Amino acid sequence: MIRIEKTFGTLILLCFLSQLAVAQESINPKLIWAVNKVDLGTVLEEQGLQVAEFQFTHTQDSLFYIETVVTDCGCTTVDYTRDTLRVGESGILQVSFDPSSGAGFFSRMIVVKGNLQGVQDTLYIEGNAIPKSSDPVETYRTRKGDLGFRLSKVNVGEVFANVPKLKQVEVYNFGNTIFYKDSLQFNGPEYISVMQLTDSIMPNDRGLLQVLYDGALKGDLGYFEDQISINWKDSTSYIDLDVLADVFEYYAPFAKDNLKIVPQLVIEPKEIDLRTISSKDIQVKNVVLSNRGRQVLEIKKIQGNCECLRLELPKNSLDPGESIQLKVVFDPKGRKGIDQRNIYVFTNDPLNPVQLFLLKSRIE
Incomplete structure (x- = not known):
């Protein structure tokens, strides 16, 4: 009986080792x-x-x-x-x-x-x-000097602070000058740079510019609009470009077990309806910000989409379980009709680093 059990155990072990060898072979890359x-x-x-x-x-x-x-x-x-x-x-x-x-x-x-x-x-x-355009005048409606652009502004989109964002911009040369790659000159903030991808942009032909936006060098979070200018050597005309970007902090993925440990921002309420108000009356409301996590919550920035908003915060960090009130002051002067203000809160909550709440009203 003992001999049979030993033989059976040996067979199981050999079977396991052979399966392990097959598994290892399947995951080892050949190339x-x-x-x-x-x-x-x-x-x-x-x-x-x-x-x-x-x-x-x-x-x-x-x-x-x-x-x-x-x-x-x-x-x-x-x-x-x-x-x-x-x-x-x-x-x-x-x-x-x-x-x-x-x-x-x-x-x-x-x-x-x-x-x-x-x-x-x-x-x-x-x-x-x-594809190549059959009607350049209609396609490249925004004219800046001799160059035509599809859009009036360069929208880089979402930029994370851990890696620069690249945006290619298509241009059309309506003039008689040849724009050479090595002649391009750029003037703007250090976190934005521009280069020409095509060796030359011939008359009545297209070319590509590339805009690089470095969120780490920007050193700030939120929505931004910057103006830059470019020109080519031996050219006296400068082309001004508006560059739009939404800059966010980057947070690496984390284990599900840490979900309740990391900082967690909760906003109450997420929407404030002022209903019908007068354009002469300044509105003041409070919003509660709470930290439901087990680590300190850092409020890095609060940004509204209008100069008509004033946002006052008593402190920029919340201990686990702590709550504070954000004072929202809205001046509706000069506004009329249905109005909506967006307010963004940037924190170190890795699951929701940017949260939005709304302020709605009908202004008479």
């Missing part, structure tokens, strides 16, 4: 890719084929070669290292994308299959393709 996704950014149709390059290293003792590569779109073609690789040797896979295949955001998938069992990796290219 190490430098990157598995390439962002081509904004691509103009007339720029022609755009090439993304992926580098890989073979890690197994067996000889390796790429057997097949499959793409999910006829707009992509692939070329790759066809040599047989030994352990430690590297290869390259190039994906060419045709921007004339469609307009707008694109994301294309490339599946790479090798001769070794378990080698089937997935790569991606993405970007934004812009």
